[in-house]
Each structure stands twice: as structure tokens, then as C-alpha cells.
Amino acid sequence: MESARPQDDWQTCFTQLGPALLLFARRWTNCRAEAEDIVQEAFVRFWRRQHSIENRALLYATVRSTALDRLRSDQRRARREAAVALDGAQHLEPQFTTVDEGQRMLTAAVERLPNEQREVVILKIWNELTFAEIGQVLEISQNTAASRYRYALSALKKILQPHE
Amino acid sequence: MNDFSELETELKKLRPAPVSTELLARLEHALAQSAATPTAGLIPRRTKRSNAWWSLGLGLTTASALVLVWLAFFAEPPPAPPFVAPNATVPAEPLDRGLQPSALTRVVYRQHDDGLIFSPNQSELPLRRVRYNTRETMQWRNPQTGASLRVSYPAEQVVLAPVSFQ
Numbered sequence: 001m002e003s004a005r006p007q008d009d010w011q012t013c014f015t016q017l018g019p020a021l022l023l024f025a026r027r028w029t030n031c032r033a034e035a036e037d038i039v040q041e042a043f044v045r046f047w048r049r050q051h052s053i054e055n056r057a058l059l060y061a062t063v064r065s066t067a068l069d070r071l072r073s074d075q076r077r078a079r080r081e082a083a084v085a086l087d088g089a090q091h092l093e094p095q096f097t098t099v100d101e102g103q104r105m106l107t108a109a110v111e112r113l114p115n116e117q118r119e120v121v122i123l124k125i126w127n128e129l130t131f132a133e134i135g136q137v138l139e140i141s142q143n144t145a146a147s148r149y150r151y152a153l154s155a156l157k158k159i160l161q162p163h164e
Numbered sequence: 165m166n167d168f169s170e171l172e173t174e175l176k177k178l179r180p181a182p183v184s185t186e187l188l189a190r191l192e193h194a195l196a197q198s199a200a201t202p203t204a205g206l207i208p209r210r211t212k213r214s215n216a217w218w219s220l221g222l223g224l225t226t227a228s229a230l231v232l233v234w235l236a237f238f239a240e241p242p243p244a245p246p247f248v249a250p251n252a253t254v255p256a257e258p259l260d261r262g263l264q265p266s267a268l269t270r271v272v273y274r275q276h277d278d279g280l281i282f283s284p285n286q287s288e289l290p291l292r293r294v295r296y297n298t299r300e301t302m303q304w305r306n307p308q309t310g311a312s313l314r315v316s317y318p319a320e321q322v323v324l325a326p327v328s329f330q
Contacts, residue, residue, distance in 0.1 A: 010191070011188070014191060015183075019179070019181060020180055022183055036183070036184065036186075036190075039187070040187060040190055040194060048195075095180060096178045096181060097179045097181055102174075106178060110175070121175070126178075126180055154168075156175075157167075157168070
């Protein structure tokens with residue numbers, strides 16, 4: 001049973017969750033404006049249905065379904081975005097606020113990860129979801145989510161190894 | 165996972181890019197619109213009150229249907245009125261409940277001997293059949309009121325008596 005919540009504190013919730021939601025939405029687009037559109041539509045849908053903000057898995061699942069719906073609604077754009085995703089292309093706009101060279105290298109390493117690994121890392125590190133919740137969002141098993149996370153960290157370590 | 169703890173710490177130090185003020189403004193506008201027109205684009209969650217009324221209506225309908233089925237198939241029909249023969253001459257109530265039997269007479273006015281009767285396979289002894297034509301008279305009397313009732317009717321009695329040969 002979801003707990004009640006005040007109706008006028010959406011700004012507090014979104015200020016806290018918005019950056020991570022936007023980061024997650026960038027999985028389907030390399031355009032920040034489109035990612036913002038996805039997040040806006042998903043958050044409005046989630047908020048209007050009066051779900052508890054504690055139900056993070058449902059919130060991220062809403063973002064994911066919204067993104068997929070938008071991709072399906074525009075096949076040409078979908079093909080373009082899928083091609084970008086499969087190629088692991090670099091995102092044109094920064095997804096993190098970096099302060100030093102080490103963080104910029106780490107950011108670059110994260111963006112080089114395969115999509116299915118990067119989204120697990122995003123949900124685990126910056127959204128603090130459990131593997132069970134990640135599995136629920138991505139419609140995969142908990143073990144698969146954990147495996148992808150381990151592969152991602154191994155890949156990051158390998159990428160960063162020569163620079164350490 | 166201990167191998168990755170340092171890496172995880174470094175990753176957590178990264179801060180995702182903040183959302184733009186434009187997105188906040190758009191969200192505020194969208195949520196304000198949705199509050200004004202709650203059915204625009206999305207289906208609002210039903211309130212518990214409407215669910216309760218819907219459930220109450222369904223429950224009453226089901227109960228009514230069950231009552232109708234019970235009345236149609238299981239309820240006992242109303243008791244039928246007692247059957248009275250259209251040409252009955254016997255009164256529904258006895259003339260006098262205080263009547264008591266007072267006399268019984270049987271007068272034999274004719275006796276006729278039919279002779280011996282043999283069984284078809286001769287396995288049993290022969291029987292002598294005798295017919296008696298009688299008139300029997302029964303009488304009732306009420307000792308309190310002195311009322312009396314007498315009934316007389318003819319009767320025939322057949323007696324079969326075994327015959328022994330010596």
C-alpha cells in the first residue's frame with residue numbers, strides 16, 4: 001500500500017530525483033532536450049496517478065515506458081536512436097558535472113560502456129536502486145542485473161587501468 | 165565486490181547534470197494543467213468513494229438476483245385449500261361428537277351351501293363354502309343429549325370350512 005503524500009511537494013521530489021531521472025532517460029537519446037521531454041511526460045504521468053514517491057522502481061519504469069512509447073511513435077527517430085545506442089556513440093552533451101580530469105576520464109569511461117551495462121550502473125550508483133528494483137524496471141531478473149553491474153565495473157576498471 | 169568498492173566510491177562522487185530551470189517551469193505548468201483538467205490525456209485514479217458505490221450497487225443486484233432465484237426454484241408454494249367433493253353428502257363436521265356405540269346386531273336371513281371346493285392340483289384338502297346373507301345394524305347414542313343414530317346395511321359373509329374324510 002502506497003503511503004499518502006502531500007500534493008504540493010513535487011518540486012522537492014523532482015529537485016532530488018530529476019538529475020538521475022534525466023541521466024537515465026539519456027539512455028534512449030543523446031539529445032538533452034528529448035531526454036527532458038521524456039522525463040517531463042513520465043513524471044507528470046507518475047505524479048498524476050498519485051503513486052508514492054518511495055516507489056522508485058515504478059517511477060523509473062514509467063520513464064522507461066515513456067521513452068519506448070516515444071520511440072515507437074516515430075520509427076525514423078527510433079531507428080536513428082537505436083543506431084546511436086548500438087554504436088555506443090559518445091553523447092554530445094555532458095551528462096555529469098565534472099570538476100577535475102579524473103572525473104572527466106571516469107565520465108568518458110562510463111559513456112563507453114554498452115547500453116545495457118550503463119543503464120544498470122546509472123540505476124545502481126546514482127539512483128540507488130536495489131538489484132531487485134533494477135530488474136523490475138528493466139524487466140530482467142535480479143541476477144541478470146547484478147551480473148551486468150559486475151561486468152560494467154570490470155569494464156570500467158579495465159578502461160581506467162592504464163591511467164591509474 | 166570489494167574489488168570495486170573504490171571504483172564505486174569514485175562513481176558516486178560524480179554528480180549528474182542538474183535539470184534546467186526550463187524543465188522545472190514546464191513541469192509546473194503541466195502539473196497545474198493536470199490539476200485543472202484531471203482527465204486531459206491521462207485517466208485519473210478512481211477515488212475509493214466511487215469504488216464503494218460501485219461495489220454496493222453490484223452487491224445489491226447480486227442479492228436481488230439470488231432472492232429471485234430462491235423464490236422461483238426453492239420456495240414452497242402456498243398451502244392448497246382442502247379438497248371438498250362437489251357432491252359430498254357427508255357433512256364436514258360430525259353431527260354430534262358425543263355419540264358412542266351402543267348396539268350392533270347381525271340377522272342372518274339366508275344361508276346357502278355352495279358345496280365342496282377343491283384346489284386345482286389336489287394338493288390341499290377340500291373346503292366347504294357356505295354363504296350367509298345378513299343384515300347388520302349399528303347404533304350410536306349420546307348419553308348426554310339422548311340423541312341416537314342407527315345404520316343398517318345388508319352384508320354377505322362367505323365361510324370356507326375344511327372337510328375331513330373319515
